[in-house]
Amino acid sequence: MITTAVSRPAATTPTPPPSEPPGVDPAVFTPLPLPIPEAVFGLTTGQIGTALAVTVVPAALVLAGLTGCAAARAWEPRRLRTIAGAAVAVGAVVALTAGIGWSAPPWAGLAVAVRAAWTGLDTGSPTAWATAGVLATVSTAPLAAIAAWWWWHRYCRAMRSGRRHAAGERHVQRQWDIRRHAAATRARRTDTPLTTASGGGPAVVLGPAIDTVTPHPPKLTDALTARRRDWLTVPLSAIALHIALIAQTGAGKTVLLIRLAAAWWEAAWHAHAQPPTQAADDRRSRSATRPLVIFLDAKGEPDTTTPTGTGGRWATALTDLGVDRKRIGMFPAETRLDMWRLPAPQLRASLHKLAATDHRFYDVLQRGLLHLVIDAPHPDGPPTDSTTFLDRLADTDQLATDWDGRDVEQRMIAALTGTTTSSSGSSNSTGGAAPRDADLILFAELFRSLGKDFDGGQPLADFDALYACVPGTLDPVTAAAKAAVLIELLTFELVSEPRTVLFVIDEYSAISGDTAGTVINLVERLRSLGGAVIVSAQSYQGLAATDDDRERLLGAMGGGMLIGRTQNADPLAARFGTRHVDETGLQIAAGTGDPGQGGPGLFTGGHTGAGTVRRQHTFLLDPNRIRTLPPHHVAYATPDEIVYGLVTPLHTTTKGEPR
Secondary structure, eight states: OOOOOOOOOOOOOOOOOOOOOTTSOTTTOOOOSSOOOSOBTTBOHHHHHHHHHHHHHHHHHHHHHHHHHHHHHTOOHHHHHHHHHHHHHHHHHHHHHTTOOSSSOTTHHHHHHHHHHHHHHHHOOHHHHHHHHHHHHHHHHHHHHHHHHHHHHHHHHHHHHTTTHHHHHHHHHHHHHHHHHHHHHHHHHSOOOSEEEETTEEEEEEEEEEEEEOSSOOOHHHHHHOOOOOEEEEEHHHHTTOEEEEOOTTSOHHHHHHHHHHHHHHHHHHHHHSOOOSOOOHHHHHHTSOOEEEEEEOSOOTTTTSTTSHHHHHHHHHHHTTOOGGGEEEETTTOOBOGGGSOHHHHHHHHHHHTOOSOHHHHHHHHHHHHHHHSSOOTTOSOOSHHHHHHHHHOHHHHHHHTTTOHHHHHHHHHHHTEEEOTTSOEEEOSSOOHHHHHHHHHHHHHHHHTTTTSSOBOGGGOSEEEEEOOTTTOHHHHHHHHHHHHHHHHHHHHHSOOOEEEEEESGGGTHHHHHHHHHHHHHHHGGGTEEEEEEESSSGGGOSSHHHHHHHHHTOTTOEEEOSOSOOHHHHGGGOEEEEEEEEEEEOOOOSOGGGTOTTSOOSOEEEEEEEEEEEEESSOHHHHHTOOTTEEEEEOSSOEEEEEOOOOOOOSOOOOO
16 A cells, blocks of 8 residues: 655744734724735846846936037037937847847847846856846937937027026037037147038038037927038038128138138139030030139238248148149239230220229320220230330320321320321420320329239239239238239130139228229129139228128128128128027016115015016127137128138148149
8 A cells, every 4th residue: 555645834823913003093003914025026126126227227327428428528419319320220230139130129138138137136147247238238228319319409409599598608608618629629630621522512621610500490300310510611602602701810811711712723623624524514614724713912911922921821832732833923023914915995994994083074084095095006006015005105296197097086186185286297285284194194103003013924824823912001002003903804814715713802901992893893793704702801891991882792792701700790790680599587576674685676585486588589690709709710601500610721731733
């Protein structure tokens, strides 16, 4: 007989019901019907705490790290958007590598991390803890990065809206300072390219970008798709519409213009060097010729052609780009131009403009005299230099001989020279001063001022780059005359042969008095001829002598403005419109007690919780920021946006290919 022993569970002593606490009514005290469990869903307290730590701690660290880094380095929200996208991509790759797969729910990787942490809790294995940490970080990082992006976007938007009062102003100023120092560091450590290609076409690079201000808050699509702006650029299409540069002395205008001119020539040369296409439009025909950049320096520095002078640095920069030094002109130190190559109508107009008078009567007489000298059927043709012109102007008999048989011109000669012609053909003076004599003195003085700078020189077609220095500081009249002749030569060259040209005028205020109308006309008609103009002045008032001329000049410049530090920034800010900000008002409670000690009528009672919010306009271009810009900092302003950046001086270390 087989006997089976059956084990019985040991008897357990039942837990006595809890007794009522001392001093408590037994009728009120009701004991718990069930004991407190030591585990929830089969999990111990340690396992639950470990799961929470693995889930929350990595996400909190990622969230705090990203927002802290964004605040410390003044990132735009779009940069956190890019990081969030990268985190999602990395998380997906890790999920596939770990064998979780695409079809698993998003929390599958986190579940694996929790189980690995439990294994480490039970066994004390460092490997299990490391695996749990890595998987938890990778699993929670995408969501944490997205949360950081959303929070930083909302925070920056609130700070810039004006609703945060002084805190918002401090935030904006702090971000500006951080980005400005970061741009300066980047300019020192990174090579700044001359040009770049963007969605809008090729553009000139001036240096690292610092900040961007737009008239409207970014839309959701813009926040999702906008790209980070690394460089302060000016599109070639904007330069073709003409640009003005305003910055006071010491703000870095000349450094900016040298870089802008060299970078424009580099971009224009690449367009010229491209193989011809089937579409032979007007732009293609202009780019088929060699580009030309003219730098007109109206300051007239005495050492400008030295290696450290403006002209020397400009010529060195272009030579380093590969421009043949023989095709770089330095006027008037090394190069002379030839104004006498102009056709007779333009030569007459140019000379009359240089020696024009304010009196209508003498103005008409001078035009007639120029016709007699320049259009005369002389055996040697029109005058070819200033000396020949003055000789023919002084020789009354030769003028009469040249116009023999032309009764109208003979009467004009008699009226202008104060002579009569006898039956024998000799000229007799009628006595008194003749208009011809006054103009002879006037033109003689003009050509003494101009010297031989425009006699028997080279045409502009011989140059790829021309630096022209006129003495605007020492002799504004002569500087204005030379600038006017140069503009006429440029216009004639462009009409004769289409060519891509950039005409830069530095310190325009030195010559704007007598040549303002000439430059404005040039700006208005040069674009159709393939040219662009950049006008530089120290202030808004330096652009022209009158408000009408200033408005007309800036109205013809559709490419925007480059603005450095200037004290009179309000007229410039008014040109680029406004943006909306929130102006808030807080209601403060009145104090109590003695008026002298903060009593009624004194707002010392604190904020009541009520207030107002008013939507108002403020300048898109901040005049206060413009007034305090450091040297070499500039804002590129258009009605669409204001981009602030740091201009990098042009340092070319390698020689370009010969061109």
